[in-house]
Amino acid sequence: MNPREMFLQQLEQAVPYLTVEPEFVEMLRYPREVLELSLPLKLDGGGIKVFSAWRSHHNNALGPYKGGVRYHVEVNRDEVVALSSWMTIKCSIADLPYGGGKGGISVDVRELSRNELENLSRLYAFGISRFVGTDYDIPAPDVYTNPQVMAWFLDTFEKVRGWSEPSAFTGKPIPLGGSLGRSDSTGKGGVIILREALRAMGCLGKDLTVGIQGFGNVGSRAHRFVEEDLGLKVVAVCDSAAGIYNPAGLKYADISAYKNDKRSLKGFPEGEEFFPDLLVEKDMDILVLAALGGAVDDKNAGGVKAKIVLELANGPITPEGEAILSDKGVAIIPDVLANAGGVIVSCFEWIQGRSGDSWSEDFVFSKLDERMTRSFKELWSIKEGKNISFRQAAYVKAVGRIVDAMRFRGIWP
DSSP states (O other), rough: HHHHHHHHHHHHHHGGGGOOOOOHHHHHSSSOOOOOEEEEOOTTTTSEEEEEEEEEEEOSSSSSEEEEEEEEETTTTTHHHHHHHHHHHHHHHHTOEEEEEEEOOOOOOOGGGHHHHHHHHHHHHHHHHHOTTTTTTEEEETTOOOOOHHHHHHHHHHHHHSSOOGGSSSSGGGGGOOOTTTTTTHHHHHHHHHHHHHHHTOOTTOOOEEEEEESSSSHHHHHHHHHHHHOOEEEEEEEEEEEEEOOTTHHHHHHHHHOOOOOSSSTOSSSEEEEEGGGGGOOOOOOEHHHHHHHOOTTTTTGOOSEEEEEOSSOOOOOHHHHHHHHOOOOOOOOOHHHHHHHHHHHHHHHHHTTTTTOOOOHHHHHHHHHHHHHHHHHHHHHHHHTTTTTHHHHHHHHHHHHHHHHOOOOOO
């Protein structure tokens, strides 16, 4: 399903439980503005290739736009708009002083040399330089972007502007003002939410098994913290090349070492190898979705055996897939709550950048735990009180806070 249509359906499903004026809901259906760019890149071997890119500003009633930049061949305008819309909801749930933004370039980074990747990143940073800034829009890493890309963004932006502004981007390398704990934050935050969900459902401390779809930055960190913080056994993992299943357990240290060495999970010797799309059908108690959107839909939701699904990717379950899972009694912990750890620690980095302060990793994680635990308890209370889904509860809380701000601001000009 088109991700923008997914967002609109999710918003619509919460409308019966909202006590807000229809005109404000109507405004949330659309982005405030979208910048579209054509980026002509000089290739190392000669010639020029033009890449399409976008930066979407959805809503800024609560504060500056905030959201990552992804590099992926399937990036398009509708996806970027949808992701910026989800960021608006996510920041509101986490009580952050931000609205929602998102960016992306339609590119397969595996086809670029490092020099080409740097030049494309600088082209994008140059193109959005009039569209971002500390008090307007603060980009961060996302799919196939990382602290190095943020360093190129920052350097280009500062050269264009003519002054130093480290808080204009987050997810940066530590020497450039990055925050300790930022690379781990999405996975860490997701496991904090999982802990609270297991506690609320009376399952914390039980011997549960976990499967993780996606083994990039988020999925690998989730594997680590599921083991370290919750003591759970991971029995299935996959990346884009292969899946590995072993009911005896797959240790994070072994999987990550193999992945770092081989750049793929294909050929990992200590388990059954399978086609990665089949991971969702393997035997497990908890399914962690940490790959791309639309991973579970009406075609494969019926085969999901897990009783709890944690959404660490953006939009990994389509509305049709969610309906099937809900009918089966599967508990779905929604992305706009579960993967908020990244933007929360980005906010911490933004604060450190503005103040010139530097926080320890333990302090960052303690503040992350406090904020995510509070958000979970608020949504769980709404969910139980109104007898609605977790996702509907998330939208009820988020839209209510956003609309409160919009009312005070008024509609002008």
